[in-house]
Amino acid sequence: MRIHLLPTQLVNQIAAGEVVERPSSVVKELVENSFDAGARQIHIDIEQGGARLIKIRDDGSGIDKDDLPLALSRHATSKISTLDDLEHVASMGFRGEALPSISSVARLTLISRTEGADCAWQVRADGTESNFDPQPDPHPKGTTVDVRDLFYNTPARRKFLKSEKTEFDHIETLIKRMALSRFDIGFRLTHNQKEILNLKPALAPAEQEKRIASICGSAFIDQCVKIDFASSGLELTGWVGLPTYSRSQPDMQFFYVNGRLIKDKLVAHAIKQAYQDVLYHGRQPVFVLYLTLDPALVDVNAHPAKLEVRFREGRLVHDFLFSALHRSLAEVRPGQQQNTVTLPMVELPAEPFAKPQLTEERRPPAFQPRPPQQASLPLSVQEEVRAYGALHSTPVSAPLTPSPAPMPAPEKAGVPPLGYAVAHLHNIYILSETPTGVILIDAHAAHERVSYERLKRQYEQGAVAQQPLLLPIKIQVSTREADLAEQSHDYFTALGLEVNRSGPETLVLRSVPALLSGADAETLLRDVLADLSVHGVSQRVQQQANAVLATMACHGSVRAHRRLTVSEMNALLRDMEQTDRSGQCNHGRPTWIELSTQELDKFFMRGQ
Missing domain, CATH: 3.30.1540.20 (MutL, C-terminal domain, dimerisation subdomain)
Incomplete structure (x- = not known):
């Protein structure tokens, strides 16, 4: 066969294979768009585990009428413009592929209204990136994305979906994880018109702990150490469970890099090492941790679904995490549980293969x-x-x-x-x-x-x-x-x-x-x-x-x-x-x- 261009819809369906694995993948992409739009309330309505309906509504900044067709086109985004932007990504989504990919394997309707607009505008998409005809809509300020009949035109992929309960469990777990990343946002999740979660914005520390307790259980808050540690341009905050409060499975481990939920081998290794001397054999620690660093020092473009990252100074990050957690756990003494462990600003060695100190951790000078x-x-x-x-x-x-x-x-x-x-x-x-x-x-x-x-x-x-x-x-x-x-x-x-x-x-x-x-x-x-x-x-x-x-x-x-x-x-x-x-x-x-x-x-x- 001669070389030829693929049809636009097929190209988008191929791209969908990378970012749309199951209904929860769709939810993740759309909720992250709501984050970037500055939403303060996000409603997620699900039917039949997401196979029939996924509806995400937010009160964010909205999309201009003239930009709606672009929002449904590949490689179109408001979040980056130059290569330098790509190296300093501060937003949750930036590829410009999610909406067209989703619309190529589902029936998608996009409704949005910006501040001061006379009305909202609605467009429908089928992945062809053509024949857009915006129609007026009474929708309030913000955006709603309505995704119906996921994989209706790719039956082979629809067959791989699990039961309705299993698919919704994935969605509920995802929303809980995302809710821990943004305490300033309220989340409401329904399934088949039944309310499952209703989390109010949590700005005060007590409200944040209440949200964590609703997701991780009140026992975690009662048996955790609050972390607040900064060094070498890195900052680690959050909560870690005491070694005596652990689980048989790693199902309550939440780690965020600049607000993005990630799973990373380097991070997992550092945390495992921090607990190695105190955790009972085969048990898994519980933690909710937030790492903040210069966006230029982390590559968030390492995975199509943005689940993995690459650190430019991997060893520095590893030593930082290990030192912060190991020292924090060591500082817990009888009568001092639940304290906030605030460790001083120090500089960690950045040179490769620096001579180590054979201590229970690689302490910087302040931690002799x-x-x-x-x-x-x-x-x-x-x-x-x-x-x-x-x-x-x-x-x-x-x-x-x-x-x-x-x-x-x-x-x-x-x-x-x-x-x-x-x-x-x-x-x-x-x-x-x-x-x-x-x-x-x-x-x-x-x-x-x-x-x-x-x-x-x-x-x-x-x-x-x-x-x-x-x-x-x-x-x-x-x-x-x-x-x-x-x-x-x-x-x-x-x-x-x-x-x-x-x-x-x-x-x-x-x-x-x-x-x-x-x-x-x-x-x-x-x-x-x-x-x-x-x-x-x-x-x-x-x-x-x-x-x-x-x-x-x-x-x-x-x-x-x-x-x-x-x-x-x-x-x-x-x-x-x-x-x-x-x-x-x-x-x-x-x-x-x-x-x-x-x-x-x-x-x-x-x-x-």
């Missing part, structure tokens, strides 16, 4: 580890610390034997968050009394976290000792990996790995961290290279070192059924109050729970 502040426990890990200290050129001192002070009288001193111990139940649980109720603490789990954090601080404060291999290991890699290892020589050295290049595709591993002398060195190096290739950073060595330290802490912690004195119990409580991540043991399980006096009264029906 605090010196140990808590009193040492009589249940020390002295032998383990001595064995560990032998691995370093600078020995690490063992914990001091404490002399716990007697329990202060509440009337003479403020009662600390975890109160004062009154009993050791079954030689396992500490019962503590507070002014507002009682607290139960798992002594072994709590001491395990305290010991683990102490060991990590000691590990961070000493140079990483290297253990030379008796026989250097030759490892065959790709040329790209060999180049990466050569460029990252200082990075590997800081991790305690001595790696040299001996050929175009050959690396020689000569030393490993002494703490990991029994590890599979070749697999460790390959994993670090893989992480560097994908994320520009690797946590493999830190993770394996932490695993060793966690084992040491576990073996050195108080065992179940060992009777503790009141002084020992109170010393542990005071340590917990000053220890990062003390709400969870090293395996992610909770270390303590609280029962208020009101809950105790309910048990015995007091006051009823």
